[in-house]
Amino acid sequence: MPVKSLLGLLLFFSLSITTPAWAQTTRNPEHAAASDQNIEYRLLATSKTSTMEREMNEAAREGFRFEGVMGGETAFGGNECVVIMSRTAPLGTEFEYKLLATNRTSTMQKELQQAGRRGFYVRGKTIFETAFGGREVVVILERSSTADAPLEYKLLATSRTSTMQKELAEAGREGFRFAAMAVAETAFGGREVVVILYRQGSRR
Template identity: 70%
Template sequence: MQKELNQAAIEGFKFAGVMGGQTAFGGSEVVVIMARDKALETKPRYEYKLLATNKTSTMQKELQQAGDAGFEYKGQTVFETSFGGKEVVVILERDPDAKIVPYEYKLLATSKTSTMQKELAEAAKEGFVFVGLTVAETAFGGNELVTILRKQK
């Protein structure tokens, strides 16, 4: 899917939204909407990175590598893989012509809303801001809240 996102970007499209789930004919899919304004210049402008994993530590590591390279969070969802497991999918974007602005990302995953509230408050004190949330059954730990936060480095 990352290849398709970047091909659409070459054609002047920009990420608009993402959702994972069951579709009528495709089974379990991640559906991404890309859009472009025909009135605007359509030169290739954005580059996309798609991260998909069922492990919190792997997602945190990959998010941070992307953040160091200047990729900005755009959306996330959970979907069922063809192997029967569930993964969190994150889409990131950057303008390859712009100066790299590195981000520090923090992934929080818990099954208890009270724990999430406490962890969000602590992260906010460190300067992190909320960028995305999924609530779903994942391999991260059953039914979980998976929250992504970021701050500029």
């Protein structure tokens, strides 16, 4: 299958999924800020994922929530992970963040499963040169204080679009929904399409 067709299929999945209700808190009209209300933004940038996770959780305790992430080379910091968070009126819900960074798909699968059992949902992903790990896939997960449903994750990684199509179809029949995707250099597979899927899971 041509790469263009595969990307079109994945875009369809990403536009048609329904995210957990708690993950849509600020997008729900009932919780939307008034048009004349100020929105405060905070930009975080670092080359260390452990530092980013700590700073995101510090901001979350002050009422900020994740908006977006991008990895790249900044003017002064070199290769950095840049995150934007925002704060409006108190949401009445607290959020916690976890960052995963690796170029090994088996490690990412294991860490996603561990986070999923604790109720963390994938909110963003990027690829950048980390301080120690080289070029890695970085995934940002969010957990709401009101979220008690565990999630099960499945990570697919392949350089063959026909294989990805087959594995996506199999995962879809098992009830997995699209969460995120990236094209990345993995430790063993070279340049691959990496897709993260999820479904409701158990705490086992």
